[in-house]
Amino acid sequence: MSFRKTSLTLACTLAAGLVLGGAAAAQDFPDGPVEMIVPWGPGGGSDTLMRIVANHGEEYLGASIPVINLPGVSGTQGLEEARERDADGYTMAQIHEGLLVSHYTGVTDVHPDDFEPVASFTLSPQYVVVNADTPWETFDEFVEYAKENPGEVTFGVTMAGVPHLHAAMIEDATGAEFSYVGYEGTGERIQALVGGHIDAAIGDIASSLEFVKNDDLRFLATGATERIEATPDVPTLQELGHDLELTINRGLFVPKGTPEERIEVLEESLSKLGDDEEFVEQVNAAGAEVVIRNREDYAEYMDDLDQTVSNLAEHIKQ
Incomplete structure (x- = not known):
């Protein structure tokens, strides 16, 4: 046998071994609990929704998914811990848009690029809501007033948080000017x-629907891309001519360097939640929608938002 044939044979054997080894690793994974770090305290929106994901996801993953609450520093302390965990597929971390806000306002050096996305699962549409005693019946009336009377509209947000980002996006898109509280x-x-x-x-x-039903508050618009079943009469910002998506998307990431085949197992298994009727009902009852974004779509969404937050960072710093 020639040297060239021997080399080719050896190369093919090694390649086949790598493929089989990867397949075997995927088949054997997971063989124990896969921890889910939620960087917020018990009882909040992230904790509630991620526990629903964990409870139903165990059936499809074939392993327990214990939720580990590690709150602190605007939801970044737990992500610092997650970033340092072994990249073996046995640690997932919940991330939403707030991490980008915290990163670009100097709260943390942690960035979504420190992780690999698995998928996102729940979407919480955000609303522009006003006191029912205010004169604005529509979003256009509200914006027109805020433009003609800069700084007179007092707008409640979480400073340097996702609500602050969303309000700043509205200002940027419409030319309105608010006074933040x-x-x-x-x-x-x-x-x-x-x-x-x-x-x-x-x-x-x-937080708001019951007050709207009681005529204490009024929804002017939703940042969802489509009208929401629970509020069919509330227009989307996109319907009103503003290219804005104001939502909180909660997804799972794994530390950078996690083997590709293990990420695929997590993505494929947990994405089945979208067809689980009981899961959908529980998420809806918690005030959110089920929107499954695969790894590629979720990464694209976060990349687009990264640019937006970077551009508005100076505006939303405390």
Whole structure:
């Protein structure tokens, strides 16, 4: 046998071994619990929704998914821990748009690029909501007033958080100018809105819908890409001519360097949740929608948002 034939034979044997080895690794994975780090405390939106993902995802993954709450520093402390975990597929971390805000406002050096996306699962559409005693019946009326009276509209947000980002995106797209009032969480600012202490806020179904039904508040527009079943009469910002998506997408990432075949197992298994009727019902009951974005689509979404947050960073710094 010639040297060339021997080399080719050896190369083919090694390649076949690598392929079989990768397939075997995928078949054997996971053979133990896959931890899910949620960088927020128990009881919040991220914790509630990710526990629904974990509880139903175990059936499809064939392994337990214990939820580990590691809150602190605007949801970044747990992600610092996740970034340092072994890249073996046995650690997943929940990330949403807030990480980009924290990164570009100097709260943390952690960035989504420190991880590899698995998929995103839930979408919480955000709303522009006003006190029902205000004169604005439509989003256009609201924007027109905010443009003609710069700084007079008091807008409740979480400073240097996702609601602040969303309000800044509205300003950037419409030319409106708000005066921001900071609140720690959604519940706190919606209570302030109901009490008439502020004019407007970024809210969601879970925090605001009952107040809207009781005529205490009014939804002017939603940042979802399509009208929401629970609020069929509320137009989307895109319908109104603004290229904006104001949503909170909660997804899972794994540390950089995790073997490709293991990420594929996680993605394929957990993406089956989209067809699980009980899962969909529980997510809807928690005030969110089920929108499964695969790895590629989720990465593209985060890349596009990364540019937006980077551009608006100076505007939303505290």
